[in-house]
Amino acid sequence: MVGEQATDRAVLKITGADAHSFLQGLVTNDVSKLDQGMIYAALLTPQGKYLFDFFLLSQGGAILLDVKSDRAAALAQRLTMYRLRADVQIDATDICVNRGQDNAPAQAQMDPRHVALGWRSYDAAPADASAIDWDAIRVVHCIPETGIELIPDNTYILEAGFENLDGVDFRKGCYVGQEVTARMKHKTELRKGLRVVSITGSAPVGSDIKRDGKLVGTLFTQSGGQAIAYLRLDRAGAGMQAEGAEISLD
Secondary structure, rough: OOOOOOOOEEEEEEEEHHHHHHHHOOOOHHHHHHHHHHHEEEEEOOOOOOOEEEEEEEOOOEEEEEHHHHHHHHHHHHHHHHHHOOOEEEEEEEEEEEEEEEOOOOOOOOOOOOOOEEEEEEEEEOOOOOOHHHHHHHHHHHHOEEOOOOOOOOOOOOOOOOOOOOOOOOOOOOOHHHHHHHHHOOOOOEEEEEEEEEEEEOOOOOEEEEEEEEEEEEEEEEOEEEEOOOOOOOOOOOOOOOOOOOEEEO
Protein backbone atom coordinates (compact mmCIF):
# COMPACT_ATOMS: atom_id res chain seq x y z
CA MET A 1 0.00 0.00 0.00
CA VAL A 2 1.27 3.48 -0.89
CA GLY A 3 1.54 5.80 2.09
CA GLU A 4 2.77 5.42 5.64
CA GLN A 5 1.45 4.18 8.95
CA ALA A 6 0.67 6.89 11.51
CA THR A 7 2.19 4.96 14.41
CA ASP A 8 1.20 7.63 16.92
CA ARG A 9 -2.53 7.13 16.32
CA ALA A 10 -5.07 4.72 17.81
CA VAL A 11 -8.64 3.89 16.78
CA LEU A 12 -11.60 3.45 19.09
CA LYS A 13 -14.83 1.86 17.85
CA ILE A 14 -18.15 3.38 18.97
CA THR A 15 -21.19 1.14 18.52
CA GLY A 16 -24.74 0.86 19.82
CA ALA A 17 -28.17 2.24 18.96
CA ASP A 18 -27.40 5.60 20.59
CA ALA A 19 -23.88 6.09 19.19
CA HIS A 20 -24.73 9.01 16.87
CA SER A 21 -26.92 10.92 19.33
CA PHE A 22 -24.41 10.27 22.13
CA LEU A 23 -21.53 11.82 20.20
CA GLN A 24 -23.70 14.62 18.80
CA GLY A 25 -24.32 15.90 22.32
CA LEU A 26 -20.61 15.89 23.19
CA VAL A 27 -18.35 16.93 20.30
CA THR A 28 -17.78 20.24 18.52
CA ASN A 29 -18.73 19.14 15.00
CA ASP A 30 -22.00 17.88 13.53
CA VAL A 31 -22.06 14.08 13.64
CA SER A 32 -24.88 14.03 11.07
CA LYS A 33 -22.21 14.96 8.48
CA LEU A 34 -20.72 11.46 8.78
CA ASP A 35 -22.89 10.31 5.89
CA GLN A 36 -20.82 12.71 3.73
CA GLY A 37 -17.42 11.50 4.93
CA MET A 38 -14.93 11.84 7.76
CA ILE A 39 -15.18 14.81 10.14
CA TYR A 40 -12.68 16.46 12.50
CA ALA A 41 -13.89 17.41 15.97
CA ALA A 42 -12.90 18.01 19.58
CA LEU A 43 -14.21 17.24 23.04
CA LEU A 44 -14.04 20.19 25.43
CA THR A 45 -14.37 20.83 29.13
CA PRO A 46 -17.63 22.42 30.32
CA GLN A 47 -15.60 25.66 30.51
CA GLY A 48 -14.88 25.45 26.78
CA LYS A 49 -11.23 24.39 26.95
CA TYR A 50 -9.75 21.73 24.69
CA LEU A 51 -9.35 18.17 25.96
CA PHE A 52 -9.12 15.90 22.89
CA ASP A 53 -9.19 16.25 19.10
CA PHE A 54 -9.94 13.37 16.72
CA PHE A 55 -11.40 12.21 13.43
CA LEU A 56 -14.75 10.42 13.21
CA LEU A 57 -15.91 8.23 10.33
CA SER A 58 -18.59 5.65 9.68
CA GLN A 59 -17.44 2.14 8.84
CA GLY A 60 -19.44 -1.07 8.81
CA GLY A 61 -22.24 0.21 11.03
CA ALA A 62 -19.81 1.57 13.64
CA ILE A 63 -18.21 4.96 14.19
CA LEU A 64 -14.42 4.88 14.20
CA LEU A 65 -12.61 7.48 16.29
CA ASP A 66 -9.00 8.22 15.27
CA VAL A 67 -7.09 9.88 18.15
CA LYS A 68 -3.49 10.37 19.27
CA SER A 69 -2.48 7.07 20.85
CA ASP A 70 -1.26 8.56 24.14
CA ARG A 71 -4.68 10.20 24.60
CA ALA A 72 -6.84 7.21 23.62
CA ALA A 73 -7.27 5.65 27.08
CA ALA A 74 -8.14 8.98 28.69
CA LEU A 75 -10.66 9.74 25.92
CA ALA A 76 -12.30 6.31 26.28
CA GLN A 77 -12.57 6.93 30.02
CA ARG A 78 -14.13 10.37 29.48
CA LEU A 79 -16.64 9.01 26.97
CA THR A 80 -17.55 6.20 29.36
CA MET A 81 -18.18 8.79 32.08
CA TYR A 82 -20.70 10.55 29.82
CA ARG A 83 -22.35 7.34 28.60
CA LEU A 84 -24.70 6.87 31.59
CA ARG A 85 -27.60 4.70 30.35
CA ALA A 86 -27.09 5.28 26.63
CA ASP A 87 -26.85 2.20 24.40
CA VAL A 88 -23.22 2.84 23.49
CA GLN A 89 -20.14 0.62 23.52
CA ILE A 90 -16.60 2.03 23.38
CA ASP A 91 -13.87 -0.43 22.40
CA ALA A 92 -10.18 -0.26 21.56
CA THR A 93 -9.14 -1.76 18.21
CA ASP A 94 -5.95 -2.82 16.43
CA ILE A 95 -6.88 -0.92 13.26
CA CYS A 96 -3.90 0.75 11.58
CA VAL A 97 -4.13 4.41 10.60
CA ASN A 98 -2.38 4.97 7.27
CA ARG A 99 -1.92 8.27 5.49
CA GLY A 100 -0.41 9.79 2.38
CA GLN A 101 -0.72 12.56 -0.18
CA ASP A 102 -0.93 10.78 -3.54
CA ASN A 103 -2.34 7.51 -4.92
CA ALA A 104 -5.08 7.24 -2.30
CA PRO A 105 -6.52 3.74 -1.88
CA ALA A 106 -10.18 3.23 -2.73
CA GLN A 107 -11.35 3.26 0.89
CA ALA A 108 -9.35 6.36 1.90
CA GLN A 109 -10.92 9.50 3.32
CA MET A 110 -9.52 12.97 2.66
CA ASP A 111 -8.25 14.77 5.75
CA PRO A 112 -11.00 17.33 6.44
CA ARG A 113 -8.64 19.90 7.99
CA HIS A 114 -6.74 20.89 4.83
CA VAL A 115 -6.21 19.48 1.34
CA ALA A 116 -2.43 19.54 1.84
CA LEU A 117 -2.76 16.88 4.54
CA GLY A 118 -3.83 14.31 1.96
CA TRP A 119 -5.73 11.13 2.83
CA ARG A 120 -6.20 8.76 5.74
CA SER A 121 -7.25 5.10 5.60
CA TYR A 122 -8.11 2.52 8.23
CA ASP A 123 -6.83 -0.97 7.60
CA ALA A 124 -5.76 -4.22 9.22
CA ALA A 125 -2.19 -3.84 7.93
CA PRO A 126 0.26 -0.91 7.97
CA ALA A 127 1.23 0.92 4.81
CA ASP A 128 4.78 1.13 3.51
CA ALA A 129 7.01 3.81 4.99
CA SER A 130 7.36 7.15 3.19
CA ALA A 131 9.24 10.36 3.87
CA ILE A 132 6.58 13.06 4.05
CA ASP A 133 7.49 15.94 6.37
CA TRP A 134 4.10 16.43 8.03
CA ASP A 135 5.45 19.06 10.43
CA ALA A 136 6.54 21.20 7.49
CA ILE A 137 3.03 20.98 6.04
CA ARG A 138 1.48 21.87 9.39
CA VAL A 139 3.69 24.90 9.84
CA VAL A 140 3.00 26.33 6.38
CA HIS A 141 -0.76 26.05 6.93
CA CYS A 142 -0.82 26.77 10.70
CA ILE A 143 -2.35 23.41 11.62
CA PRO A 144 -2.01 22.58 15.34
CA GLU A 145 -1.01 19.16 16.68
CA THR A 146 -2.26 17.29 19.74
CA GLY A 147 0.04 17.85 22.70
CA ILE A 148 2.09 20.57 21.00
CA GLU A 149 -0.07 23.54 20.01
CA LEU A 150 -3.20 21.85 21.38
CA ILE A 151 -2.77 21.70 25.14
CA PRO A 152 -5.40 19.92 27.28
CA ASP A 153 -7.22 22.11 29.80
CA ASN A 154 -5.53 25.19 28.32
CA THR A 155 -6.25 25.76 24.62
CA TYR A 156 -9.41 27.43 23.30
CA ILE A 157 -10.22 25.85 19.95
CA LEU A 158 -11.14 29.09 18.16
CA GLU A 159 -7.75 30.56 19.11
CA ALA A 160 -6.25 27.37 17.62
CA GLY A 161 -8.01 27.89 14.28
CA PHE A 162 -10.64 25.14 14.48
CA GLU A 163 -13.08 27.17 12.42
CA ASN A 164 -10.64 27.21 9.48
CA LEU A 165 -9.94 23.49 10.03
CA ASP A 166 -13.66 22.65 9.74
CA GLY A 167 -13.56 21.30 13.28
CA VAL A 168 -16.51 23.15 14.80
CA ASP A 169 -20.13 23.66 13.74
CA PHE A 170 -21.98 26.69 15.09
CA ARG A 171 -25.44 25.50 13.97
CA LYS A 172 -25.55 21.96 15.38
CA GLY A 173 -26.90 22.81 18.82
CA CYS A 174 -25.58 22.00 22.28
CA TYR A 175 -22.40 20.10 23.10
CA VAL A 176 -19.99 20.19 26.02
CA GLY A 177 -18.35 23.65 26.12
CA GLN A 178 -20.66 25.04 23.42
CA GLU A 179 -21.76 28.14 25.33
CA VAL A 180 -18.22 29.45 25.84
CA THR A 181 -17.22 28.63 22.25
CA ALA A 182 -20.30 30.38 20.82
CA ARG A 183 -19.65 33.45 22.99
CA MET A 184 -16.07 33.67 21.72
CA LYS A 185 -17.36 33.45 18.16
CA HIS A 186 -20.20 35.93 18.33
CA LYS A 187 -19.55 38.32 21.20
CA THR A 188 -15.81 38.88 21.43
CA GLU A 189 -12.87 39.71 19.18
CA LEU A 190 -10.09 37.17 19.50
CA ARG A 191 -7.00 38.85 20.92
CA LYS A 192 -4.85 35.73 21.05
CA GLY A 193 -4.27 32.91 18.60
CA LEU A 194 -1.97 30.72 16.55
CA ARG A 195 -0.05 32.41 13.75
CA VAL A 196 2.70 31.45 11.32
CA VAL A 197 5.87 33.42 12.05
CA SER A 198 9.33 33.61 10.51
CA ILE A 199 12.18 32.45 12.73
CA THR A 200 15.92 33.07 12.48
CA GLY A 201 17.67 30.55 14.67
CA SER A 202 15.84 27.99 16.76
CA ALA A 203 14.43 27.60 20.25
CA PRO A 204 12.81 24.76 22.19
CA VAL A 205 9.11 24.11 21.71
CA GLY A 206 7.30 25.95 24.50
CA SER A 207 9.78 28.82 24.66
CA ASP A 208 8.43 32.22 25.68
CA ILE A 209 8.31 34.87 22.96
CA LYS A 210 9.12 38.34 24.30
CA ARG A 211 9.16 41.86 22.91
CA ASP A 212 10.62 44.81 24.79
CA GLY A 213 10.83 42.62 27.86
CA LYS A 214 7.12 41.76 27.78
CA LEU A 215 5.66 38.30 27.21
CA VAL A 216 4.08 38.11 23.76
CA GLY A 217 3.39 34.42 23.37
CA THR A 218 4.80 30.90 22.98
CA LEU A 219 6.85 29.27 20.23
CA PHE A 220 5.83 25.82 18.97
CA THR A 221 6.59 23.68 15.88
CA GLN A 222 9.40 24.96 13.61
CA SER A 223 10.32 24.04 10.04
CA GLY A 224 12.10 25.70 7.12
CA GLY A 225 12.57 29.10 8.73
CA GLN A 226 8.95 29.29 9.85
CA ALA A 227 7.11 28.32 13.03
CA ILE A 228 3.69 28.14 14.62
CA ALA A 229 3.40 30.58 17.51
CA TYR A 230 0.65 31.42 19.97
CA LEU A 231 0.59 35.21 20.20
CA ARG A 232 -1.07 38.03 22.05
CA LEU A 233 -1.97 39.91 18.91
CA ASP A 234 -1.99 43.35 20.54
CA ARG A 235 1.62 42.88 21.68
CA ALA A 236 3.09 41.16 18.61
CA GLY A 237 5.36 43.11 16.29
CA ALA A 238 8.93 43.90 15.32
CA GLY A 239 11.68 42.86 17.72
CA MET A 240 10.22 39.61 19.05
CA GLN A 241 12.64 36.98 20.36
CA ALA A 242 12.52 33.49 21.84
CA GLU A 243 15.63 32.10 23.55
CA GLY A 244 17.85 34.18 21.23
CA ALA A 245 15.95 33.30 18.06
CA GLU A 246 14.48 36.25 16.16
CA ILE A 247 10.75 36.06 15.48
CA SER A 248 8.72 38.12 13.01
CA LEU A 249 5.16 38.00 11.75
CA ASP A 250 4.76 36.70 8.18
